[in-house]
């Protein structure tokens with residue numbers, strides 16, 4: 638399968654994250670990049686589509702913040718990566734903040750998503766990889782693999798979180814809609830709920846967001862991804878959440894997958910976008926499903942059977958030693 642990746646996407650290298658009360662090595666590491674590169678021999682350099690497709694989804698102030706946050710952090714005399722530590726729970730009024738700490742909290746919802754020196758360069762090119770894969774599919778190919786890194790599905794219009802800064806799937810959905818698509822379906826199969834994607838399109842009828850994920854009652858991101866979130870306004874009914882308990886294996890997962898695919902089919906989209914996380918894997922160090930490597934081929938084959946133009950966006954997957962094999966198994970399900 639044709640895959641897109643830029644070497645610029647290796648520049649993002651945050652050192653630490655705050656997880657369960659401890660500062661630990663950041664799980665979204667360069668080792669992930671090497672593991673995936675090893676199994677994608679046909680990597681293409683992305684085109685540069687510029688900022689416009691990014692700004693069609695993300696708030697301009699947020700994008701500017703991402704570009705300069707680390708420099709502002711260094712200018713404030715701080716070491717390491719830029720971390721927020723205070724968050725505005727009563728909404729994000731435009732108060733014209735000057736201090737970097739206030740801005741970090743305004744644009745973040747967790748402490749797992751620091752802004753490092755190379756973050757902007759990496760996320761900009763990750764978006765370009767996704768847009769290039771979209772262009773390839775929109776030009777008539779059946780599918781393409783956007784080797785996005787870091788993940789994107791937790792990023793909303795004006796916030797970062799869950800290792801995500803720009804929402805690649807949302808940027809591609811919006812780009813497809815402005816280039817002739819009438820309806821786009823997004824089928825998120827990462828272990829974690831795709832809360833940013835859902836939030837961006839929650840009141841839109843032309844984008845169906847479906848997410849299969851760990852029950853937010855027990856797992857990140859907790860506040861979103863519950864079964865009763867189904868869209869609002871014009872988007873009422875255009876969001877589907879299929880949470881599953883910890884320990885879920887392929888036998889139970891595929892029943893939910895069949896339900897999801899039925900919804901996609903009924904929606905009759907012009908394009909299917911699949912945010913794919915290999916963190917549903919049995920050996921994932923931060924997740925708790927029990928899908929085995931070979932079963933990713935079965936999962937992908939079910940999706941491929943829809944016979945829709947399909948764009949895969951790489952999301953999570955933190956069992957580095959098995960990540961290449963898991964990605965490879967998933968790609969194989971589309972016919973290699």
Ligand SMILES: [Zn+2]
Pocket residue numbers: 827828829914916952953954
């Ligand atoms: Zn995940």
